[in-house]
Amino acid sequence: MSDGAERRFDRQIRFAEFGVAGQERLGAARVLVVGCGALGGSLALQMTRIGVGELVLVDRDVVEWTNLPRQVLFTEAHANDGAPKATAAAESLAAIGGPTKVTAHVAHVDGENLDELARGAALVLDGTDNLTTRYLINDWCVRERVPWIYGGVVGASGLVMPVIPEHGACLSCLFPEPPPAEHLATCDTAGVILPAVQAVTAAQAALAMRWLAASAEQRATFETWLVELDVWRGEQRRVRAERDPNCPTCGRRDFRHLEAGGERSAIVLCGRNTVQIRPARRATRVDLARVLDNVRLSAERAEQLGNFARFEVEGFRVTLFGDGRALIEGTADAGRARAIYDRWVGT
Numbered sequence: 528m529s530d531g532a533e534r535r536f537d538r539q540i541r542f543a544e545f546g547v548a549g550q551e552r553l554g555a556a557r558v559l560v561v562g563c564g565a566l567g568g569s570l571a572l573q574m575t576r577i578g579v580g581e582l583v584l585v586d587r588d589v590v591e592w593t594n595l596p597r598q599v600l601f602t603e604a605h606a607n608d609g610a611p612k613a614t615a616a617a618e619s620l621a622a623i624g625g626p627t628k629v630t631a632h633v634a635h636v637d638g639e640n641l642d643e644l645a646r647g648a649a650l651v652l653d654g655t656d657n658l659t660t661r662y663l664i665n666d667w668c669v670r671e672r673v674p675w676i677y678g679g680v681v682g683a684s685g686l687v688m689p690v691i692p693e694h695g696a697c698l699s700c701l702f703p704e705p706p707p708a709e710h711l712a713t714c715d716t717a718g719v720i721l722p723a724v725q726a727v728t729a730a731q732a733a734l735a736m737r738w739l740a741a742s743a744e745q746r747a748t749f750e751t752w753l754v755e756l757d758v759w760r761g762e763q764r765r766v767r768a769e770r771d772p773n774c775p776t777c778g779r780r781d782f783r784h785l786e787a788g789g790e791r792s793a794i795v796l797c798g799r800n801t802v803q804i805r806p807a808r809r810a811t812r813v814d815l816a817r818v819l820d821n822v823r824l825s826a827e828r829a830e831q832l833g834n835f836a837r838f839e840v841e842g843f844r845v846t847l848f849g850d851g852r853a854l855i856e857g858t859a860d861a862g863r864a865r866a867i868y869d870r871w872v873g874t
């Protein structure tokens with residue numbers, strides 16, 4: 528390790544359980560953080576501060592004002608611009624400096640691009656806000672035998688669980704089927720507060736440090752727990768998560784969540800009054816300039832901003848990316864959003 532690195536990371540190296548060996552292993556590791564919002568932003572911040580070698584970020588959304596109370600990497604300027612979260616996060620991380628190489632992807636994670644995003648990752652960190660993506664991560668990580676750390680937060684409470692394939696329980700061992708959406712309290716219905724986000728990501732980041740710093744012998748005896756916490760009431764408890772030999776994912780190795788997709792889809796984003804539309808065929812390229820030309824007479828504030836276009840039409844704000852994916856802001860009605868997409872983008 529260089530003198531500069533030893534000086535920079537001196538205090539965490541002094542922590543005996545971590546040490547120089549831990550810092551060196553951390554500095555050689557690639558970590559994928561899925562989502563750059565509340566959980567993902569805080570995770571990315573911590574991974575950069577502690578000196579992970581390489582950080583891969585991915586997020587599909589853009590920054591808005593209601594993000595600022597808990598999404599630690601974003602500024603008012605990012606919200607004003609409606610900047611894509613992944614690139615805004617990378618910009619803030621670059622200002623911190625340090626040895627971490629950060630790559631940012633503005634994309635919706637699915638079974639097709641996860642291979643590429645997670646390639647070579649020693650660990651995947653869950654910074655998402657939805658179960659669909661978590662089951663996708665679980666399938667991929669169990670199949671590829673890469674550990675991942677689940678984190679979820681609603682209101683003042685949260686859940687954290689490391690998934691070490693073939694070693695402990697996976698997400699499907701505990702919940703073989705995703706619960707129906709209407710049974711879930713979401714950030715939409717229950718709100719969410721920053722201290723809960725920080726408590727969950729602190730627990731995830733500590734587990735990440737422990738895992739990445741561990742020797743092969745330490746990894747073989749790594750204990751996994753499900754931690755439940757509530758920062759409002761000051762409560763925390765951990766329960767043993769037992770592996771289920773009949774688990775569809777890690778038992779029967781049926782990775783059905785990775786195979787889903789391929790059709791045009793509309794997803795209402797958590798807490799956003801926004802719908803994401805994806806075109807049916809992946810790798811569709813949209814001519815952004817042509818779309819802007821077509822809408823110019825009817826739309827306001829139509830402009831191309833780097834690799835995406837934005838315009839306001841019929842009271843909705845549309846952000847269109849080069850791969851045909853669009854965010855329709857101003858509605859939580861998937862049908863209305865599809866109609867806007869068909870009328871104004873029409874791919």
Ligand SMILES: [Zn+2]
Binds near residue numbers: 696774
């Ligand atoms: Zn399992």
